[in-house]
Amino acid sequence: AQSVTQLDSQVPVFEEAPVELRCNYSSSVSVYLFWYVQYPNQGLQLLLKYLSGSTLVKGINGFEAEFNKSQTSFHLRKPSVHISDTAEYFCAVNSQGGSEKLVFGKGTKLTVNP
């Protein structure tokens, strides 16, 4: 079984500041890792994913994440945020070669202030 921990439930930042949203996971097997963004009253949109290969993954909207196997982490970063990045961000995992079910973290609310 897998589990995902998002350490920060809320992250307030000022516009144009850098941000890091933390995600740690636990799994007895190899996993695929995902970050999704959810805007109010909408479904989830994939930001980026790690399947294999380079541990630094670049996604949409200027976001990137780095897979660290030894620390079982997949932190999301953006060097300069915009007001429009205000949203809920979810980290998720599923097992390689296993079920397609995603296990989600509890989410991090990113609020970008002017």
Next chain:
Amino acid sequence: GAVVSQHPSWVICKSGTSVKIECRSLDFQATTMFWYRQFPKQSLMLMATSNEGSKATYEQGVEKDKFLINHASLTLSTLTVTSAHPEDSSFYICSAPRGGVGGNEQFFGPGTRLTVL
């Protein structure tokens, strides 16, 4: 990218009535779809896995007689909330995986907001 739609986007109903929510994969076929429930300011909770042509697989603690799932075709899954009560009010989201190199990617519907009065 692939598109998954949900209908309706929101619904208000009286307590005791049943509500059907549709999830469609518009440009790909999905033998499996997932139904999630999301309470305000919380994460997504997987309710069940919808399997085309066979019974749905429910997660522990989810009442299968309360939340009826039918996966009638490769592009349509429906979730029926039977005898709805105010505690069933929630945001329901479906997803469908589509195969890609190295692993399937999940595509999510826009969600359905259910309010039971």
